[in-house]
Amino acid sequence: MRNLIFFLVIFSLPGCSYFEEKEDVTKTWDADRLYAEAKGNLDAGNYAGAVDFYQRLEARYPFGNHAQQALLDLSYGYFKSEQHDASIASCNRFIKLYPQNLHVDYAYYLRGLAYFNKGKASVHRFIPNEILDESKRDPGSAFRSFQNFSDLIKKFPESEYIEDAEKRMRHLRNNLAENEVHIANYYMRRGAFIAAANRARYVIENYDRTPVVPEALILMAKAYRVLEMEDLANDALRILKLNYPNHPGIYQIEELEIK
16 A cells, blocks of 8 residues: 555656656747658658658648648658558548649549558458459449549549559459459349349449450349349340350350250
């Protein structure tokens, strides 16, 4: 009991160093110095340090000379630190506050990148690829990434980021289509044949020329055949034969033909 009282007294003494917060050495810095430190850390790849300095700069000098570039740099620092939600929020602020900025196209592009990489922790590089099949993840972030890149292309057709955005959109479109096929297969396994057919038809109508279109046609034909909707099954089979005449799935469907 006596020892407990002793420690309580020690910790309550004025000026005691126990639990005392570290002094903020930047409290007297002006905006120029904060920006220089932030930019220096960013260029050196110390993204956590850069984010810290940019946050201080934004909090103390929200309308200073460096405000616009600092907010854009902060968005990038968040992205490189894998704080994707923070990067998205920061890009949103930049787009809302500075729609006429010469680099606002980069904010759209970076926001698309943040959605593109959202949910990918660095530890994932050590996990087998089949576990990390992107098409089997929640498609929400992929769809929003696709929308952001699409907005970039529509609003800024001369942007230097268009080429990369288009490549990523093709990748995302393929993944979104494959995700729909995964869902259709799930419905087939559960015996929900109408739902499976609808998912497969959605792929054909919205993701034409993606690699999974043949599989979608096969699923649709199989589902309709099980449902004894022969006209629709035959339409799907006809399209499959016309566009993919040597596809092995043709024979799978024909074997299901109702005698």
